[in-house]
Amino acid sequence: MATFFNTYGFLIVSMLLAALLALSLYLPLMAGQLSLASPGFYALGGYIAAVLSTRVFVTQPGGLFPVPLVLLEMLIGGLASGVLAIIVGVPALRLRGIYLALATIAFIEIVQVLALNLEITGGAVGIFGIPQPFKTQIEYIWIAAPLLLIVALFVYRLERTRVGRAFIAIREDELAADAMGVNPTTNKVLAFTMGAIVAGTVGALGAHFLNTWNARQGTFDASIGYLAFVLIGGSWTFLGPVLGGMALTALPEVLRSMSDNGALPSWLGEFMKDGRFIIYGFLLVLGTVFLPQGFVSPALFERRSKRKEGKEVPPASPAQRGQGLGVS
């Protein structure tokens, strides 16, 4: 067991962080807003933690970095991201659908260029040697797992409160929600800000976990990865992003170890190892074509509950399933 955790410690914590980042993208999506801004806030949170822990909270070398300070950095990273989200979100969220997605792409690109050029972020090299609060990487699970639990529980409860229902009303029909007295702008900014706080908090933890932090953390590619987590997992309930983030993070490693163990023919194993992102892209296309609501979909739940009653129901028709996210 100990060797298992030593070998896969990095992967396990990465899976938890991926689930959290998928949730940060799911929150605005709950209110029908396709925002790709999460990596920008993730990068910001990471830079805050990296700068604070290497320049401000200087501890004696050799010793472990105090855990409470990591938690404090996560708090600061989350709050700073939330404030930035309100500043960016109030004007940007007047936009809908694809325009908002483009505005958030512009946002992450600007953040990246700033990170590459400012002195405090270490330019292209970034910040390295970020102090470690733990001896092994698996121990980060003591922060990552409770954080995921809290955020997932929060989102689960949110889906059943007044605010969460307002988000869903906006997702289903913004004009109708507005007419019924739900203020779209306030709620959209709220959803966007919640997502940013989660991303910023995770970024602060991620900076310690990865030991170095540079401009490659907040790229467009990263946001597409998170979007894949949410959409392949399913954007219908919080379980989709959590499972999607974990599964898609583990997949390349599983493929790699399968080919190393000889469970696959060697030529196939070679391809699985070197070409795993080819498979990843292929899965994205297949997933959107054949499972448009992701793996955790309403149809799955429906069939489950019907089957309990002893009735066999045919799978939902493409027209029923095809509506997808309700974002247009």
Added chain:
Amino acid sequence: MDLTSFVQSLLNGLSIGSVYAIFALGYTLVFSILGIINFAHAAVFTLGAYFTYALVGGAVGFNGLLANKALPFGLPFALALILGSVLAGLVAVIIEVLAFRPLRAKRADPLLTLVSSLGVAILITNLIQYLVGAEPYSFPSNTYEGLPPAINFGTPNSPIPIRSAQVVIFGVSVVILVILTFIINYTQFGKALRAVAEDATTASLLGINTDFYILLAFFLSGFLGGVAGTLVGSSVTIAGPYFGISFGLKGLAVIVLGGLGSIPGAVAGGLVIGLAESFLPAELSSYRDAVAFAVLFIVLLIRPRGLLGRTQIQKV
């Protein structure tokens, strides 16, 4: 700013702006018909550059499955440009059939189509890396046969040298733009294409084979992407499999600035961003990549329909 550097900046801006324009037109053609942004366009751009590189006889490097291989012949650049771009167009057609048509048949959310096109982009980019490695490729130095490295646009006494690559880019782009404008505005093909863009259902009721024209739009879009990729790759270098992605994001800034779905808008947007980048003061040059996105962000906030776009009316 003295005259020489002004003229140089102007011509540089025009040449890079005209590539942005033909690249962005590829997005626009598909967007005006299907109402979706085809992220795979950036990957087709990259692919076009590699196709042309292979066709002029360039060899693959040491990495990847096709290491050290090269075609047994080398075509002249002009021919390779056309052939490579046609191949890129055919790839775009395959993308339409495999990744877009099944979703359209299901009347899926436009957002899902966007994700599907992103999947194609990841697939192609990594396939390139798998086959030919991640290293940059430079076209042979004598690519533009017979042209000197730079052409003097001033007098012999006060020279204003402009790199030949820039002149070739500008020339080819203008020719392509003129031909495309002619096709779309003055031919039967173009009329049918515009009819499908206006209202696909009505067009099909009037006897226009919409599926064929959608394929045609994808072919033209891929062809334009291939030309743009080849021009950028041959004037600077093919900076690896990912070089289309960052260019592709700037292309998005161009079409939003011009107005989504507007053809004159894409040209205007390309020129504005190209000129804005080349007139940026030298001390700010490291921020050059942010210019397009800053422009994009501001345009979205002030005038979301872009410079020449139509206002969208929200219907209940």
